[in-house]
Amino acid sequence: xxxxRILLIVSGGIAAYKALELVRLLKAKDIAVRAVMTxxxxxxxxxxSLGVLTEDHVYGDMFDLKEEREIGHIQLSREADxxxxxxxxxxxxxxxxxxxxxxxATTILLATDKPVLAxxxxxxxxWHHKATQRNIAQxxxxxxHILEPGVGAMACNEWGKGRLPEPAExxxxxxxxxxxxxxxxxPHHLLTDTTRTINAPxxxxxxxxxxxxxxxxxxxxxxxxxxxYIANRSSGKQGFAIAAAAARAGAKVTLxxxxxxxxxxxxxxxxxxxxxxEMLDAVEDALPADVAILVAAVADWRAADExxxxxxxxxxxxxxxxxxENPDILATLAKHPQRPALLIGFAAETETVVDHATAxxxxxGADWIVANDVSGDVMGGATNQVHLVTGKGVEDWxxxxxxxxxxxxxxxxxxxxxxxx
Ligand code: CTP
Numbered sequence: 001x002x003x004x005r006i007l008l009i010v011s012g013g014i015a016a017y018k019a020l021e022l023v024r025l026l027k028a029k030d031i032a033v034r035a036v037m038t039x040x041x042x043x044x045x046x047x048x049s050l051g052v053l054t055e056d057h058v059y060g061d062m063f064d065l066k067e068e069r070e071i072g073h074i075q076l077s078r079e080a081d082x083x084x085x086x087x088x089x090x091x092x093x094x095x096x097x098x099x100x101x102x103x104x105a106t107t108i109l110l111a112t113d114k115p116v117l118a119x120x121x122x123x124x125x126x127w128h129h130k131a132t133q134r135n136i137a138q139x140x141x142x143x144x145h146i147l148e149p150g151v152g153a154m155a156c157n158e159w160g161k162g163r164l165p166e167p168a169e170x171x172x173x174x175x176x177x178x179x180x181x182x183x184x185x186x187p188h189h190l191l192t193d194t195t196r197t198i199n200a201p202x203x204x205x206x207x208x209x210x211x212x213x214x215x216x217x218x219x220x221x222x223x224x225x226x227x228x229y230i231a232n233r234s235s236g237k238q239g240f241a242i243a244a245a246a247a248r249a250g251a252k253v254t255l256x257x258x259x260x261x262x263x264x265x266x267x268x269x270x271x272x273x274x275x276x277x278e279m280l281d282a283v284e285d286a287l288p289a290d291v292a293i294l295v296a297a298v299a300d301w302r303a304a305d306e307x308x309x310x311x312x313x314x315x316x317x318x319x320x321x322x323x324x325e326n327p328d329i330l331a332t333l334a335k336h337p338q339r340p341a342l343l344i345g346f347a348a349e350t351e352t353v354v355d356h357a358t359a360x361x362x363x364x365g366a367d368w369i370v371a372n373d374v375s376g377d378v379m380g381g382a383t384n385q386v387h388l389v390t391g392k393g394v395e396d397w398x399x400x401x402x403x404x405x406x407x408x409x410x411x412x413x414x415x416x417x418x419x420x421x
Contacts, residue, residue, distance in 0.1 A: 004178045005032045007080035007114075009105045010050065012040025014155040015087040015121040015164035019045060022086060022167040023053040029171065031178070036060065036076065038092065038105050059104060073104060077112035082177055085109070087121035087164045090132050096144070097135035117145040117177060119170055124160030147173050148248050151266035161266065165403075168382075172404035208414055209250035214289035214340065215243040216296035216329065218258030220276045224321065225307035232297050236260035238346075238384060238402045239295030243268045245406035246293075249414060254286040258296055276302065276326035283329055284336070291413055292340040294330045297348060302326055334365025342416060344368045344409075347389075350375040357389045367391065370409065388412070 010019045035050045036059045047058040101107040150163040217239020222230040243255040244265035253268045264270040271282045276298045304322040330345045345366040347357040357371030369389040385399035
């Protein structure tokens with residue numbers, strides 16, 4: 001297979017420094033990167049540092065005759081499989097949406113027939129401004145892929161939506177788009193091109209507006225006495241990332257969370273619980289839901305009798321710990337009169353992952369099982385490698401950040417709810 005090639009356009013914002021890490025990650029994945037900078041980007045990151053990382057000339061001024069002679073803007077686009085604008089400022093998004101070509105970056109973007117991924121990053125007020133939202137809607141309608149910005153603290157001491165997604169998340173999205181490339185040689189419109197091309201799916205379809213998504217996350221704690229409990233190593237990260245992705249996709253989200261210290265994602269209603277039985281109650285209270293994604297690592301057993309006082313050593317044999325089985329929330333929902341239309345479980349396995357997950361799907365009555373191998377350091381780690389087991393078969397997803405697993409799962413869910421095309 002030929003090495004995939006990215007043309008990275010860096011526009012001028014405080015997040016431009018993250019472009020350096022993005023280049024490093026892409027190179028590590030054997031993806032070639034050539035960079036173009038806008039004039040204002042050079043105020044935030046130097047062409048030299050970008051050039052060292054891309055191991056290539058960094059292109060900037062459209063009227064640089066040498067560049068035009070050696071490699072024109074058409075060729076820069078022709079030699080790429082995908083054009084990525086990261087960070088994409090409100091300004092460059094506006095120029096893209098308006099078809100303005102007043103520098104090298106926007107001229108490439110207007111002249112290209114290649115798929116384009118834009119990763120907006122800006123102040124929260126600029127992001128929510130009607131003009132920006134109008135431009136984003138226009139760009140989506142034009143087939144431009146938009147990676148939604150994240151929510152968090154801003155460089156300008158404000159809080160909200162507008163942060164550039166982490167480089168690992170952008171890299172995962174780039175890999176996803178590259179993986180959709182049709183076979184070499186498929187004809188493409190506008191420019192004749194012998195390189196691989198990519199079909200641009202309409203991301204506006206990945207919309208969960210008006211849907212209620214219910215997510216469980218984290219471990220449960222099952223008290224033995226007032227100071228001791230049974231627990232497990234679940235960090236809650238994957239479930240929280242899924243709740244965040246559902247909210248980004250426009251859904252109303254209820255997150256029933258076991259005891260974890262993670263911040264509540266923007267736009268998510270959180271219900272904190274401690275035990276499996278409390279989790280079941282909270283889940284049933286949250287119904288009806290269109291989709292339930294049960295990511296929590298629910299303790300299978302609890303102490304049969306919770307001691308009212310701290311159990312003391314009495315000098316003899318240790319006190320026996322008698323266990324009782326907890327309710328199975330997934331299996332309960334599967335038989336519930338208000339069963340969500342799409343019921344998704346997770347399967348944490350340490351061996352024969354897919355076989356166990358397939359059996360679990362049937363046994364618990366789930367529609368899908370997201371299976372992962374927890375024999376490594378998945379619990380608490382930042383990445384996950386999962387298999388999606390559905391009624392139609394098994395999809396093996398590559399290892400990716402937990403946030404990217406969440407985004408991809410949300411896209412699959414939106415497609416499923418949208419019904420057959
Ligand atoms: N689950 C649940 N209630 C439980 C146990 C598990 O809702 N009491 C859900 C989990 O949230 C997950 C799925 O069931 O979506 C599978 O969880 P897992 O721990 O892998 O399965 P177990 O039922 O514990 O099966 P086993 O211990 O045999 O692997």
